[in-house]
Amino acid sequence: MKILVPVKRVVDYNVKVRVKPDQTGVDLANVKMSMNPFCEIAVEEAIRLKEKGAAEEIVVVSIGPAQAQETIRTALAMGADRGIHITTDDAVESLGVAKLLAKVVEEESPELVILGKQAIDGDVNATGQMLAALLGWPQATFASEVEKTDDGYNVTREIDGGLQTIKVSSPAIITTDLRLNEPRYASLPNIMKAKRKPIDAKTPADFGVDIAPRLEALKVAEPAKREAGVKVESVAELVDKLKNEAGVI
Amino acid sequence: MRTTPPARPFDTPERASFRDTVQRFIDTEIAPHANDWDEAGDFPWALHEKAGALGLFGFGIDEAYGGLGFDDALMRFDCGTAMGYAGIGGVNASLFSRGIMTGPIQQLASEDQKREVLTEIVSGKVGGALAMTEPSGGSDLSRLKTKAVRDGDDWLISGEKTFITGGMKASWYVVGARTGGEGFGGVSLFLVPADAPGFTRISIRKKMGWWASDTATLHFDQCRAPASGQLGQEGVCLLAIMDNFNHERFSLSAGCLGMARRCLDDAIAYAQQRETFGKPLIKHQAIRHKIADMSSRIDALDSYLQMIAWRINDARDKGAPMPAAELAKVKVLASKTAEFCANEAMQILGGAGYLRGCAVERIYREVKVMAIGGGSEEIMRDLAVKQMGL
Ligand SMILES: Cc1cc2nc3c(=O)[nH]c(=O)nc-3n(C[C@H](O)[C@H](O)[C@H](O)COP(=O)(O)OP(=O)(O)OC[C@H]3O[C@@H](n4cnc5c(N)ncnc54)[C@H](O)[C@@H]3O)c2cc1C
Ligand SMILES: Cc1cc2nc3c(=O)[nH]c(=O)nc-3n(C[C@H](O)[C@H](O)[C@H](O)COP(=O)(O)OP(=O)(O)OC[C@H]3O[C@@H](n4cnc5c(N)ncnc54)[C@H](O)[C@@H]3O)c2cc1C
Numbered sequence: 023m024k025i026l027v028p029v030k031r032v033v034d035y036n037v038k039v040r041v042k043p044d045q046t047g048v049d050l051a052n053v054k055m056s057m058n059p060f061c062e063i064a065v066e067e068a069i070r071l072k073e074k075g076a077a078e079e080i081v082v083v084s085i086g087p088a089q090a091q092e093t094i095r096t097a098l099a100m101g102a103d104r105g106i107h108i109t110t111d112d113a114v115e116s117l118g119v120a121k122l123l124a125k126v127v128e129e130e131s132p133e134l135v136i137l138g139k140q141a142i143d144g145d146v147n148a149t150g151q152m153l154a155a156l157l158g159w160p161q162a163t164f165a166s167e168v169e170k171t172d173d174g175y176n177v178t179r180e181i182d183g184g185l186q187t188i189k190v191s192s193p194a195i196i197t198t199d200l201r202l203n204e205p206r207y208a209s210l211p212n213i214m215k216a217k218r219k220p221i222d223a224k225t226p227a228d229f230g231v232d233i234a235p236r237l238e239a240l241k242v243a244e245p246a247k248r249e250a251g252v253k254v255e256s257v258a259e260l261v262d263k264l265k266n267e268a269g270v271i
Numbered sequence: 272m273r274t275t276p277p278a279r280p281f282d283t284p285e286r287a288s289f290r291d292t293v294q295r296f297i298d299t300e301i302a303p304h305a306n307d308w309d310e311a312g313d314f315p316w317a318l319h320e321k322a323g324a325l326g327l328f329g330f331g332i333d334e335a336y337g338g339l340g341f342d343d344a345l346m347r348f349d350c351g352t353a354m355g356y357a358g359i360g361g362v363n364a365s366l367f368s369r370g371i372m373t374g375p376i377q378q379l380a381s382e383d384q385k386r387e388v389l390t391e392i393v394s395g396k397v398g399g400a401l402a403m404t405e406p407s408g409g410s411d412l413s414r415l416k417t418k419a420v421r422d423g424d425d426w427l428i429s430g431e432k433t434f435i436t437g438g439m440k441a442s443w444y445v446v447g448a449r450t451g452g453e454g455f456g457g458v459s460l461f462l463v464p465a466d467a468p469g470f471t472r473i474s475i476r477k478k479m480g481w482w483a484s485d486t487a488t489l490h491f492d493q494c495r496a497p498a499s500g501q502l503g504q505e506g507v508c509l510l511a512i513m514d515n516f517n518h519e520r521f522s523l524s525a526g527c528l529g530m531a532r533r534c535l536d537d538a539i540a541y542a543q544q545r546e547t548f549g550k551p552l553i554k555h556q557a558i559r560h561k562i563a564d565m566s567s568r569i570d571a572l573d574s575y576l577q578m579i580a581w582r583i584n585d586a587r588d589k590g591a592p593m594p595a596a597e598l599a600k601v602k603v604l605a606s607k608t609a610e611f612c613a614n615e616a617m618q619i620l621g622g623a624g625y626l627r628g629c630a631v632e633r634i635y636r637e638v639k640v641m642a643i644g645g646g647s648e649e650i651m652r653d654l655a656v657k658q659m660g661l
Binding site for chain 1: 284285287288289291292295296324325326327329339341346
């Protein structure tokens with residue numbers, strides 16, 4: 023069985039992002055970029071399935087600028103087998119990504135696509151769902167546990183009310199939540215081995231997909247600054263403030 | 272906040288990737304525990320195994336013995352700097368002191384010894400220590416007093432070693448002992464297991480710094496080692512040790528750079544949020560000048576070390592000797608830079624820095640060992656000038 027894992031290059035989770043002065047987006051100049059943490063979890067899950075003998079090959083695919091190759095190499099160093107890099111300098115929206123991935127699925131015929139539930143840059147949370155719709159495959163989103171069965175997967179999902187376990191048949195789309203696993207570190211020997219694993223270079227045009235944006239961002243702004251709080255002297259004062267100032271009780 | 276170092280002249284995707292991994296490993300597995308481990312004077316052995324699994328102990332060691340099968344001074348540099356930045360020198364020392372004994376084993380030991388000993392030390396399963404320093408002195412190893420005499424098929428080692436990092440937990444020791452006459456020429460190296468008859472060790476507690484590391488005094492009382500325990504030939508074996516010291520000096524220097532940078536970053540963060548005389552500390556000129564001085568010294572050390580790393584790699588490719596003079600000079604520059612930055616950062620933190628529990632305070636206590644261990648500042652200066660042919 024083959025698993026396809028899409029991975030995205032995003033601003034590193036440690037970076038304090040700054041909005042560009044002209045409010046057209048986030049300042050990416052000299053900012054550290056890394057693999058989206060949810061994608062890392064997806065790569066890890068694929069590797070664990072392979073280690074359990076439930077998969078033979080893991081193909082990672084990234085859509086993005088030349089540097090997205092580094093993100094693919096990271097996945098290869100963790101243990102994926104080969105990569106596909108669809109090069110573009112344009113910002114590709116979720117729908118464009120899903121359409122490109124649908125084409126890759128057509129070519130590669132994986133039986134499972136595991137991807138992050140969202141990317142920490144836009145927090146859109148749509149690509150997996152859109153891909154499932156385009157392919158007409160079952161989807162199990164926000165997975166916190168994945169178990170391979172004879173004809174598919176038992177997936178435990180994190181939902182508002184708690185946990186829900188669903189059965190999906192193969193082929194399927196699974197999107198990862200934070201608690202699915204703890205991704206491994208790429209060891210140095212594996213980093214060196216990753217250098218020799220193949221990465222196919224493609225462009226959106228190779229797949230005949232139109233990635234022109236459908237959405238228009240009007241303005242990107244910092245969230246309002248939180249005002250400093252006040253310290254109250256006593257419970258009575260707190261109750262008084264809640265009653266008379268905040269009017270919540 | 273960690274300052275992003277500028278682009279590097281000798282970077283490769285593999286080095287960048289390795290740097291990232293090591294950073295993440297330290298951020299997750301070490302940094303959150305730094306203060307607790309320091310106060311406890313210990314840390315879990317599992318960390319050795321995790322670091323081993325990452326490949327951190329494998330530089331210059333053949334793949335057959337669990338090593339990487341290659342060496343790269345720039346990767347060693349990144350690892351050393353990141354470990355220094357974590358601000359817990361005791362952990363750094365305990366993990367990486369094995370590096371000063373695996374080198375000689377790789378170079379001098381028999382195939383069987385390498386398979387048995389190197390593999391388990393490089394994987395992090397067990398520890399190893401280098402035992403050269405004696406109560407009578409560490410700077411002048413040509414006068415070391417520990418003796419080894421032949422007894423049938425065995426060697427009997429007698430003497431005492433002290434200040435041995437990793438010495439309480441090690442399973443194996445590389446020990447310098449005199450088998451011949453005076454001077455370096457009469458010294459041999461021995462591979463001694465911790466369970467050798469006649470070997471005992473006691474812990475050195477109450478150190479100024481490196482609290483999390485186990486440091487020991489070792490006693491060899493007619494300690495019996497098999498003939499095969501001798502590594503290489505009398506006298507000649509010290510060449511391997513010298514090569515080894517060069518790597519040690521380089522790693523210690525990289526560690527100093529990380530310590531200095533941590534001091535700068537923490538001092539900046541503090542000065543930005545602390546207010547005195549109605550404005551942030553960072554707005555006072557006296558403080559700004561401290562930041563400038565720290566930063567420029569850090570940049571200078573960083574550049575020098577990267578250049579030396581390149582030269583180490585280049586020398587290895589050409590089969591030439593390590594750049595010993597530069598390594599001696601940079602070791603002094605490095606410990607001086609760390610000392611300067613720790614002092615300035617402590618000053619910026621004011622009373623807050625004087626309290627235990629913060630990285631700057633730990634680093635302040637740990638800079639001194641960097642000026643003494645692995646070749647003291649005085650000895651390094653002497654060596655540098657000697658290497659200049661003067
Ligand atoms: C925490 C810690 C861990 C250590 N770990 C190890 C280890 O794992 N293995 C190991 O073998 N050793 C270890 N050492 C020992 C270390 O290598 C020695 O402390 C060092 O070599 C200095 O030796 P010494 O302390 O005997 O000082 P000495 O040699 O007695 O020197 C004292 C001072 O005099 C100076 N001095 C000496 N000779 C001269 C000279 N000719 N001209 C000018 N100045 C001179 C020295 O620079 C030093 O400042 C460790 C030490 C410490 C503190
Ligand atoms: C062990 C210990 C015992 C103490 N005992 C007492 C005690 O018994 N009673 C008591 O009242 N206090 C005591 N103190 C507090 C001590 O007096 C203060 O730590 C000291 O006055 C510095 O204040 P601070 O720590 O708040 O640092 P800050 O005032 O925040 O200053 C931080 C750093 O910035 C520098 N700085 C501040 N303003 C400027 C400026 N305008 N330009 C340039 N640099 C500036 C300072 O010199 C310092 O290096 C003690 C402190 C310690 C550590």
